[in-house]
Amino acid sequence: MKKYIYILLFLSVCWAPACKKLDIAPMNIIQDKDVFTTEGGIQSYMARIYSELPIEDFRYSSTMGFNHFWLVNPFSATSGEALSRDQNGDTQETFGYWDDAYHLIREANYFMETLPSFKGSYTTAQINSWLGEARFIRAATYFALAKRYGGVPIVDKVLQYPEQSIAELQIPRSSEEKVYDFIAADLDYAYANIGETNQVGRANRYVAAAFKSRAMLFAGSIAKYNQITLFDGSNNRLCGIPSGRAADYFKASYDAAVLLNGKYSLYRKTWAPGDKEAQFQNYVNLFFDASSSENIFVKEYQYPNSVHGYDAYNVPRQLMGANGYSAEINPTLNFVELFDGFPKNADGTIKTLGADGKYLLYTNTMDLFANVEPRLRATVILPGDVFKNQNIEIRRGIFTGGVSGGISPLLPPGSTSIYPTANIVSSSTGASQVPYTLPDGTTMNPAGLSGVFTADGTGAVSGFAIRKYLVPDKPTSDVLENHSDQTWIEMRYAEVLLNRAEAAFELTTLGQGTGSYLSDASTIIDQLRDRAGADPLALTGGLTDVNVIRRERRKELGFENKTWWDLRRWRIIDKEQNSTIYRTLMPFYAAGAGKYFFDARLDERNSRYTFDTRWYYEQIPQADIAKSQNLIQNPGY
Amino acid sequence: MKQLFYYIFLSILLCTAYSCKKDNYDAPNATLNGAVTDAATGQTVQTEIGSGGTRIKLLEISWSATPTPYYIFSMQDGTYNNTKIFASTNKITAEGAFVPMVQTDAAGNTTIDQTQTVTIKGKGTATVNFSVEPFLRIDWIGTPVYNADGTITAQFKITRGTANPAFQLNISDVFLFVSSTRYLGNNDYDNRYSNHVTYDGASGNNIIGQTLTYTTTGGALPTKRDWFLRIGARVAYGLNYYNYTDVKTVTVP
Structure with a gap:
């Protein structure tokens, strides 16, 4: 009997080591518990989803998409702000922002659903703040989709495959109105839950409010100005918002903008009244001061880990770096003419x-x-102005004809012809300049050091160069691709003020308020003009028209990749770009007079800009429609 | 040993023969053609080729109630012809510079639906015509004249193509298109010589019914070739399609 007990004991001892649980998670894949149980883990999750946010910054263009390193076709050359030798007309976005958006939305949803099960590790305030950030990310992504496509499928939870059937996962598009309401709800939650402050580059509660003012202004503009309609079979309006909602959205935009009152301010560190040089320097510094009180939401870069090439691509020709790029952004005369003085x-x-x-x-x-x-x-380098201690020399050519009795226009007004070759010497490239001997015996190159060259387009093709965001003290040896790391300011207080002024004016035209909105808008425009060194409204005819606000917005936010979207939401870009040639300003040196004259003309390259009305709602990628029959394509594609 | 090879050979043969089942579908062999015509004049509605012009929308309901649309682009004279259509049952409409064939009210309810349901049989030909009201009707007055200074002058008249006040919208553009090819329109023209006039708001509406005279811009046209001319005009509605005249040829000596 005892023997059996020994055998049993022996057997149980033998088996016990084999009782080890083999069903364990893979050791080489990071698990939720590794990420969600430490603040460092949460921070790295956040770093990833923030890095995927659709921000149209130094690394965005309409053909390359987001986070692209090589950008020689600048976005501002589609909106009429600039001309570029590599972008000769308007274009719609061609990269199809859809899959990446839904990946990011999934990551945000996953975060929201997973974090609560690890709530023991953190305080309630931390949990709420992080959940708010995830909602902010989701809202920002949905806004990026809505402004492109109108109504899109709303996915507010993590979809499971294969647990859920394909039919269940083929979520149809919601109405455009519902998507904007969804964005508003997410941002309201974010505002209520995120803390007052956060790391640089992450959202605090005011970032959420600022984005809400932007998104709601967009929605209000669609409700008011859009003429395109698309319904699905169940009366959901996929394209367009009922005009009756315009006032709601403008009100939401205005109210959200007011939440930032007193929390941020216009940058005036080196501003001085009546001193144009100080005001100029202040406006230049605004884009480089990390402690600026105007910065609300920024995207930081840091050499060599995270870089872009804005300086290399856009520096004036005479300061060209070793990669051989220069002057991709050349502001149009149309943009310059928005200003006064x-x-x-x-x-x-x-x-x-x-x-x-x-x-x-x-x-x-x-x-x-x-x-x-x-x-x-501070925005544009005008011909002959100083940049990096050099006079940026922009000259189309030397006029060698007679000057007694004045010089008549070289071409009839509105001409698209190239300049006549008689009496004008010019240069085809920067490297092949043949100096011209002036009457006093000195020599001068036909074209300036920064253009204009007739063949290679590396100079200032419009007669202007860009200054905004170009680092003013970057040595030329460092002006290289993937060497720039200045911060992109995605949201600054000036935009929030402009949103507020525009929403206020639109509310006034819709019969809301009793003049209080209008006076608020006037005050805001004057604040911006004062900081910019421009004349106040009282001297320029007052706030009579929404175009006063729109013009102020185009001046203030020029070359910040916002204008094309503004022109779209106002639904005026198809009028502005209707077989349009933009204007340029060509400086000539009159050899006989020893003086300069300027010829304002249509772009000599005859680049025509036409915005196709269909582009107000972009084409949903065909590959995604092939995956889900429930996706209805936008009109005209 | 030899026997074994026979067995192997036989099994390979069987394996190969097994996949010889013919499972190809017939290639599409039906034809769908027709024209989009002006209900009042009976003439085809001129358009441009490509995505800015008239297109025929087919919803194949043979197998799904919510199919992805298939489009056939019209030729520039307003006719269309596709000889590679699968035998199928389709709901067919046309889209272009005319009063929409399917209209919805503000709530999304369909108020007008001129969709035609057509069954196309294999190897057969189905002709589907659409009778529509163009937004604008543009008629030449006389023929374009080659001037002594090397330009060309054309006269024409624009009238409303519809009596429905909801579609008598503001005229935004009038365009004398000039090109050295006959396939011209807003998507293909010589921008040096074409004459483009734009209007804001209602300012363009007083040209309705007037005799308009447009001359090519940009100086004398290059000589010793044919130039093709066409008038386009559009109203601000939806995707802003142009209405056109037919194409006139002017031989410049």
Whole structure:
């Protein structure tokens, strides 16, 4: 008997080691418990989803998409702000932002569903703040989808496959109105739950409010101005929002913008009243001061880990770096003419001719712009202005004809022809300049050091160069691709103020408020103008028209990749770009007079811009429609 | 040993023969053609080729109630012809510069539906015509004239193609298109010589019914070739399609 007990004991001892549980999670894959139980883990999860946020920054273009390193076709050359040798017309986005958006939405949803099961490790405030951030990410992504496609499928939980059937996962598009309401709800939650402050580059509660003011303004504009309609079979309006909702959305935009009151302010660190040079320098610094009180939401870069090439691609030709890129962004005369402070004709165009119909002559090219608004100088490098301690020399050619009795226009007004070759010497490239001997015996290159060149387009093809966001003290040896790391300011207080002013004005036109909105809008526009060094509304005819606010917005936010979307939501870009050629300003040196004159003309390259009305709602990628028959394509595709 | 090879050979043969089942579908062999015509004049509605012009929308309901649409682009004279259509049952409409064939009210309810349901048989030909009201009707007055200064002048008249006030919208663009090829329109024209006039708001509406005279821009046209001319005009509605005249040829000596 005892023997059996020994055997049993022996057997049980033998088996016990084999009782080890073999059903364990793979050791080489990081598990939820590794990520969600430490603050470091949460931070790395956040770093990943923030890095995927659809931000149209230094690394975005409409053909390359987000986070692309090589950007020689700048976004501002689709909106009419700039001309570029590599972008000769408007284009719609061609990269199909859809799959990446839903990946990011899934990651946000996954975070929201998983974090609560690890709540023991953190305080309630931490949990709420992080959940709010995930909602913010989701809302920002949905806004990126809605502004492109209108109504899109709303996915507010993690979809499971294969647990859920394919039919269940083929979620149809919601109405555009519902998507904006969903965005508003997420951002309201984010505002209520995220803390007052956060790491740089992450959302605090005011970032959520600022994004809400942006998204709701977009929705209100669609409700008011959109003319395109698309319904699905169940009366959901996939494209367009009923006009009756316009006031709701403008009100939501206004109220969200007001939440930031007193929390942020316009950057005025080195601003001084009446001192145009100080105002200019202040506006330049605004884009580089990490402690700016105007920065709400930024995307940081850091060499060599996270970089872009904005300086290399856009520096004026004479400061070109070793990669051989330069001057991709060349502001149009149309953009420059939005500003004041230089001689203008009655129709608002720049005045280059005297009363006798002959060109006005200037000793230096900057004389024309002597009293220009400081904000323009800080945004655009005008011909002859100083950048990195050099005069940026922009000259189309030398006029060698007679000057007695004045110089008549080289071309009839509105001409798209190239300049005549008689009496004009020019250069085809920067490297092949043949110096021209002036009457006094000195020599001068036909074109300036920064253009304009007739063949290779590496110079200032519009007669202007870009200054905004170009680092003013970056040595030329460092002006290389993937060497720039200045911060992108995605949301600054100036935009929130402009959102508030525009929403207020639109509310006034919709019969809301009793003039209080209008006076608030006027005050805001004057604040922005004061900081910019521009004339106040009282001197320029007052706030009579929504175009006053829109123009202020285009000036303030120029080259920040916002204008194309603004023109879209106002539904005016198809009018503005209707076989349109943008204007340029060509400085010439008159050899006989020893002075400069300017010729304002249509782009000599004859680049035509046409915005196809269909692009107000982008094409949903065909591959995604093939995956889900429930996705209805937008009109016209 | 030899026997074994026979067995192997036989089994390979069997395996191969097994996959010889013919499982190909017939290639699409039906034809669908027709024209989009102006209900009042009986003439085809001129358009441009490509995505900015008239297209025929087919919803194949043979196998699904919510199919992905299939489109046939119209030719520039307003006719269309596709000889590679599968035998199928389709709901067919046309989209272009005319009063929409399917209209919805503000709540999304369908108020007008001129969809035609057509069964196309294999190897057969189905002709589906659409009678529509174009937004604008543009008619030449006389023939374009080659001027002594090397330009061409054309006269024409624009009238409303519909009596429905909801679609008598503001005229936004009038365009004299000039091209050295006959396939011209808003998507293909010579921008040096074409004459484009735009209107804001209701300012363009007083040209309705007037005799309009447009001359090519940009100086004398290059000589010793044929130039093709066409008038386009559009109203601000939906995707802003152009209405067109037919194409006139001017031989420049």
